Amino acid sequence: MKILWILLLGLVLTEQLSFAQDEKMEPEVEREDEGIVKDRMEAAADTEAPAVEEEEVQKPEGPTPSVEPDDRHPCAMWMGGVPGTPGHSGHPGRDGRDGRDGPKGEKGDPGVPGERGEPGVKGDTGPAGPRGFPGNPGLKGARGESALSYLSAFSVGLSELLPPTNTPIRFNKFFYNDQRHYDDVTGKFHCVLAGVYFFTYHLTVYTKDARVSLYKNDKPVMFTYDQYQESNVDQASGSIILKLQAGDKVWLQIFGEEEFGGVYADNTNDSTFSGFLLYPDMSVAARRR
Numbered sequence: 574m575k576i577l578w579i580l581l582l583g584l585v586l587t588e589q590l591s592f593a594q595d596e597k598m599e600p601e602v603e604r605e606d607e608g609i610v611k612d613r614m615e616a617a618a619d620t621e622a623p624a625v626e627e628e629e630v631q632k633p634e635g636p637t638p639s640v641e642p643d644d645r646h647p648c649a650m651w652m653g654g655v656p657g658t659p660g661h662s663g664h665p666g667r668d669g670r671d672g673r674d675g676p677k678g679e680k681g682d683p684g685v686p687g688e689r690g691e692p693g694v695k696g697d698t699g700p701a702g703p704r705g706f707p708g709n710p711g712l713k714g715a716r717g718e719s720a721l722s723y724l725s726a727f728s729v730g731l732s733e734l735l736p737p738t739n740t741p742i743r744f745n746k747f748f749y750n751d752q753r754h755y756d757d758v759t760g761k762f763h764c765v766l767a768g769v770y771f772f773t774y775h776l777t778v779y780t781k782d783a784r785v786s787l788y789k790n791d792k793p794v795m796f797t798y799d800q801y802q803e804s805n806v807d808q809a810s811g812s813i814i815l816k817l818q819a820g821d822k823v824w825l826q827i828f829g830e831e832e833f834g835g836v837y838a839d840n841t842n843d844s845t846f847s848g849f850l851l852y853p854d855m856s857v858a859a860r861r862r
């Protein structure tokens with residue numbers, strides 16, 4: 574019986590020594606591995622296993638060196654010895670090398686457009702551009718009021734040799750009188766269009782003096798006096814601008830007695846009286862429209 578216990582103790586000690594040798598050999602293997610994969614460990618520092626885990630792994634799980642007799646095989650102790658304790662699990666392997674980059678993926682779908690930004694600050698005014706081409710002519714304007722509405726002119730001459738005095742001189746030789754504003758029956762110009770008029774007369778004086786007045790509505794407004802000289806043919810003339818209203822009358826008349834009635838005309842000497850509208854009174858013309 575004593576010999577049996579000595580054998581069991583020897584087996585246990587042999588197992589313990591074998592386990593201790595395994596532990597001493599592992600660091601050497603680790604050092605060899607470190608030399609090979611040193612670079613890999615540096616690159617994969619993040620994924621390195623914590624030291625705590627290694628310590629826990631290296632801590633041997635102490636087997637309880639107890640030997641229980643096997644009832645099923647009562648002769649096993651005599652024939653072959655006690656079965657060995659199962660070995661410890663090995664250390665986890667180190668991480669492998671990083672794989673090569675895979676092929677480039679397909680282009681993704683366009684993203685959703687962002688929100689519209691705030692309007693920018695108004696920029697400075699740019700320099701003036703070059704002058705453009707002339708534009709097309711505009712449309713023809715509407716037909717206006719005919720200027721013929723404001724026509725008034727006459728030019729007449731004396732046909733009788735010596736007109737009577739103190740009465741309007743009747744000029745019945747017509748150079749122009751289309752509007753018939755000069756009345757050769759009365760010898761007076763009849764103002765139809767209110768406005769500003771110009772009048773002029775050029776008279777031949779012969780056989781005696783001539784004194785002529787230009788009348789406006791029964792009142793003389795201008796005088797011309799020419800003294801006749803024997804064997805001469807003289808001229809007397811005058812001109813005036815008057816503002817007239819519609820209905821006004823203007824004429825020439827010998828002022829004085831017969832000794833001042835030297836106004837004369839024949840085939841080679843005319844005595845003329847002319848007048849025309851310079852411009853109408855627009856305020857009156859507007860009321861006429």
Ligand SMILES: [Ca+2]
Pocket residue numbers: 799800801802807808
């Ligand atoms: Ca004279």
